[in-house]
Amino acid sequence: MASERRATADPARSLAILWRTREPTSRSAGLALTVDRIVRAAIAIADAEGLDALTMRRVAEALGVGTMSVYTYVPGKAELVDVMIDTAYGEMPREAVAGDWRARLERIARDNLALYRRHPWMLRAETTRPVLGPHLVAKYDHELSAVADIGLTDVEMDAVLTLVLGHVKSAARAASEVVDLERETGMTDGQWWQSHAPWLERFMSAGSYPTAARVGTAAGQQHGAAYGPEYAFEFGLQRVLDGISVVVAERAAAGEPA
Amino acid sequence: MASERRATADPARSLAILWRTREPTSRSAGLALTVDRIVRAAIAIADAEGLDALTMRRVAEALGVGTMSVYTYVPGKAELVDVMIDTAYGEMPREAVAGDWRARLERIARDNLALYRRHPWMLRAETTRPVLGPHLVAKYDHELSAVADIGLTDVEMDAVLTLVLGHVKSAARAASEVVDLERETGMTDGQWWQSHAPWLERFMSAGSYPTAARVGTAAGQQHGAAYGPEYAFEFGLQRVLDGISVVVAERAAAGEPA
DNA sequence: CGGGACGGCGTACGGCGTACGGCCCGTTGT
DNA sequence: ACAACGGGCCGTACGCCGTACGCCGTCCCG
Incomplete structure (x- = not known):
């Protein structure tokens, strides 16, 4: 009951991506993509051309993969931006x-x-x-x-x-x-x-x-x-x-x- | 030379709308639309359902006109939002x-x-x-x-x-x-x-x-x-x-x- | 009363986010 | 050794968006 719309209301999934909870399987070597690579590409685009230029197609293109492949690693654009933000915070000094x-x-x-x-x-x-x-x-x-x-x-x-x-x-x-x-x-x-x-x-x-x-x-x-x-x-x-x-x-x- | 993209870089037009510079012609009575009616409808939508719900189609629908009719009065959505903002400021107390x-x-x-x-x-x-x-x-x-x-x-x-x-x-x-x-x-x-x-x-x-x-x-x-x-x-x-x-x-x- | 200007808008285009389903290949169980 | 499976990958397609373009009808002016 309830639940209605709003696709990814799944906290576990979103938080797992944010915290990079992902034990490397025997399979994971040799994969084309990782969340990190996606996020880095996305940040590079946004830095250079602004948020409006940040589209899922553009990110996929920058990585040399099909658009929908990105969705294997990230539930949607909103969550990608979340990870971008958290990643950027990671650059700040902590001394x-x-x-x-x-x-x-x-x-x-x-x-x-x-x-x-x-x-x-x-x-x-x-x-x-x-x-x-x-x-x-x-x-x-x-x-x-x-x-x-x-x-x-x-x-x-x-x-x-x-x-x-x-x-x-x-x-x-x-x-x-x-x-x-x-x-x-x-x-x-x-x-x-x-x-x-x-x-x-x-x-x-x-x-x-x-x-x-x-x-x-x-x-x-x-x-x-x-x-x-x-x-x-x-x-x-x-x-x-x-x-x-x-x-x-x-x-x-x-x-x-x- | 220069000029390039960015459709409405026409200050006169944008400012004229903001300042409602529009001498009423003999024609203007009986017109279906005015900038004011458009802006009021747009603000009503944004107030009730948020900025994401504000689309040109939605505004036109609320006014009972075709989508593109709105563009007769306003160069684009960005300018519409500008007028919405200025109109909202107009509500504030001035005593x-x-x-x-x-x-x-x-x-x-x-x-x-x-x-x-x-x-x-x-x-x-x-x-x-x-x-x-x-x-x-x-x-x-x-x-x-x-x-x-x-x-x-x-x-x-x-x-x-x-x-x-x-x-x-x-x-x-x-x-x-x-x-x-x-x-x-x-x-x-x-x-x-x-x-x-x-x-x-x-x-x-x-x-x-x-x-x-x-x-x-x-x-x-x-x-x-x-x-x-x-x-x-x-x-x-x-x-x-x-x-x-x-x-x-x-x-x-x-x-x-x- | 004829001509032109202008309000109104149907259609269409290119772009977006993303649902869905299929292909293909590495891994695993027997 | 091989079959079954699961998951990475992604082509296609849908429903939105903003808006360019060009037609049509009407009303104003001469």
């Missing part, structure tokens, strides 16, 4: 970071930004459900160590991480959009703006929203300098860390006198 | 908010959260290029007024807004994913977790990553209570505002003695 919590968190933020820069498709890979692969767990554990032992509750530690990583993702997305715009329209950000400005000015009937126009122009000029997203990241990160330091200080003050 | 900058920013954050709750598809509507419609401009202007006159530079004002709105979007997305997961799998968050947990435990070979397991469980329990995302939003918002207050205080201190 313990020196310094106080702020330095550690800052480092983690930059590591994540670097990841998104290397794999911009991750910013668009909307995965409804959590991935729960080995590398995500390892990443989570590693990042938790940056905020452990500074007086926060478990829930707060998670919330701090969520906040910082959320900011990184937002900033990375903004930066990536500038690049996408160029690729999609063939114009630089400045050119695009110039081609729209005259029309926009006409519609806005000069003088309405003076504040928006002034600030928008100021922000837009930075933006065009391809330094705007960078600034937004840095500014926001420091603000976020400042905000976190308030709680940390509170907890420290509450803990010591007792 | 001046009382209180200090913090109260004003907090209000703005909650207004944006409410918008995303009403129109979760906006969280997935990735629009490479900026929308630049009338309601977005009005919204921007309105939100700038919350941070004007507190000593920030233009660029900083923009960055503050970006930071706050980015956080809202992140939190809203997290909240929306819980709902999507339920709709997609037919299980509640708790059920989904329960069906995955035993497998996950087996793979993690009990004992590795104790921190991640503990904190993840704590955070996950909140999550399951459908109160987790709420908490993450509130916690993050206060942290962000705390962080902003540091700059504001700095600027105030630097400004007064001079």
Whole structure:
């Protein structure tokens, strides 16, 4: 009963792929494909040409196999993307970071930004459900160590991480959009703006929203300098860390006198 | 020369639709369609069934016209989504908010959260290029007024807004994913977790990553209570505002003695 | 009252994800 | 040694999608 649609609601299968649970049989040598080869090919395509270019046919072609062969190893495209994501997380540094919590968190933020820069498709890979692969767990554990032992509750530690990583993702997305715009329209950000400005000015009937126009122009000029997203990241990160330091200080003050 | 692909790189056309520049001709009465009717129908579909259910055929069907008729008013789906976004922004409150900058920013954050709750598809509507419609401009202007006159530079004002709105979007997305997961799998968050947990435990070979397991469980329990995302939003918002207050205080201190 | 512009849309094309069923070959049981 | 089997591989096909193209009918303007 129930169950209805949604083909692969099979947790065991999906998780097994994520965790590479697959004892090598006597048969497995000499096979044309492996999950790893598929995932690597898929990531290469997405890195080079974006998520839209990632199709099952394209992946199969890159591997020199028939399209449907891929489905022998992966239940569907959604699951493939899940494994791609977890694999990408596996590339991140895991060494313990020196310094106080702020330095550690800052480092983690930059590591994540670097990841998104290397794999911009991750910013668009909307995965409804959590991935729960080995590398995500390892990443989570590693990042938790940056905020452990500074007086926060478990829930707060998670919330701090969520906040910082959320900011990184937002900033990375903004930066990536500038690049996408160029690729999609063939114009630089400045050119695009110039081609729209005259029309926009006409519609806005000069003088309405003076504040928006002034600030928008100021922000837009930075933006065009391809330094705007960078600034937004840095500014926001420091603000976020400042905000976190308030709680940390509170907890420290509450803990010591007792 | 140049120009190449990308069908509608015509700024005038796109902007004209966004701004509803269309002097009513003698003909226009009695027409079956208008951009507004199309956009309203599209938003209704996306609100009710999500962005995946939004297809041009579906929109046309809802309006009782042939699929291709929609293209008479809108160059393509991407532009339709742009107009949907700008239209949704038009629903937001615009009254001046009382209180200090913090109260004003907090209000703005909650207004944006409410918008995303009403129109979760906006969280997935990735629009490479900026929308630049009338309601977005009005919204921007309105939100700038919350941070004007507190000593920030233009660029900083923009960055503050970006930071706050980015956080809202992140939190809203997290909240929306819980709902999507339920709709997609037919299980509640708790059920989904329960069906995955035993497998996950087996793979993690009990004992590795104790921190991640503990904190993840704590955070996950909140999550399951459908109160987790709420908490993450509130916690993050206060942290962000705390962080902003540091700059504001700095600027105030630097400004007064001079 | 004739001509042209434009709203409306049927058809068709190329692409997608993927269900299904068959082929073929290595492995295993006798 | 050989038969039976299972599983990797994949050709074909289906039902979606966005949308290019060109026809048709109607209404406006001269």
